[in-house]
Amino acid sequence: MNNEKKFRIGVLGSGKGSNFVAIADACAQGKIPAEIAVVISDVAEAGILARARERGLRAEFISPGKFRTKLDDDAERAFIDTLQNAKVDLIVLAGFMRILKGEFLRVFANRVINIHPSLLPAFPGLESWKQALDYGVKFTGCTVHFVDQGVDTGPIIAQQTVPVLAGDTPESLHVRIQKAEWELFPEAVGALARGEVQVQGRQTIWKPAQA
Ligand code: GRF
Numbered sequence: 001m002n003n004e005k006k007f008r009i010g011v012l013g014s015g016k017g018s019n020f021v022a023i024a025d026a027c028a029q030g031k032i033p034a035e036i037a038v039v040i041s042d043v044a045e046a047g048i049l050a051r052a053r054e055r056g057l058r059a060e061f062i063s064p065g066k067f068r069t070k071l072d073d074d075a076e077r078a079f080i081d082t083l084q085n086a087k088v089d090l091i092v093l094a095g096f097m098r099i100l101k102g103e104f105l106r107v108f109a110n111r112v113i114n115i116h117p118s119l120l121p122a123f124p125g126l127e128s129w130k131q132a133l134d135y136g137v138k139f140t141g142c143t144v145h146f147v148d149q150g151v152d153t154g155p156i157i158a159q160q161t162v163p164v165l166a167g168d169t170p171e172s173l174h175v176r177i178q179k180a181e182w183e184l185f186p187e188a189v190g191a192l193a194r195g196e197v198q199v200q201g202r203q204t205i206w207k208p209a210q211a
Pocket of ligand 1: 013014015016017018019020048094095096115116117178181
């Protein structure tokens with residue numbers, strides 16, 4: 001019998017939860033050696049909470065408080081307490097639409113990752129697929145990165161490119177990027193759960209675990 005403690009993931013999201021589904025399914029299929037300990041949303045009716053409950057996972061709404069783009073102090077404390085009580089090893093931001101800073105990142109230093117729908121450092125911020133289309137790039141993509149005090153600035157873990165095609169609309173490009181996200185994010189989370197990713201300054205080094 002394997003008595004090793006399973007790697008525990010906390011997921012934060014505000015939207016429909018398609019990246020969460022890709023990660024949860026990869027855990028269920030054993031492609032990621034981890035379990036989802038808790039899913040938290042700042043939006044009571046977010047699809048991500050429904051998708052988690054359908055899978056029998058712990059899913060909680062926590063009110064974000066009085067601000068629009070960040071958590072207020074009470075909400076930040078409630079998020080931290082819930083994640084600590086769930087004993088998470090890694091926090092995955094899967095479409096979480098609030099900026100996390102200060103105390104949260106101090107408590108979970110180097111343990112918070114995010115997926116962003118562009119090849120960072122190009123097109124940080126909102127609607128990156130639209131920014132890419134407006135700029136006229138021929139390739140864009142998605143990036144999994146550690147979260148630091150900046151916006152979309154932390155060390156890059158993995159990236160996948162996506163072509164911009166003639167006739168693309170913001171919507172068609174966004175759909176193509178999301179399909180890439182559903183491949184890249186579970187792959188990166190799996191590598192982290194297996195302890196294959198190390199951070200040294202801005203560099204992340206992937207070292208496959210010994211067979
Ligand atoms: C993703 O496209 C991700 O890049 C961005 O938020 C979106 C979340 O979508 N950070 P979903 O809720 O996972 O479907």
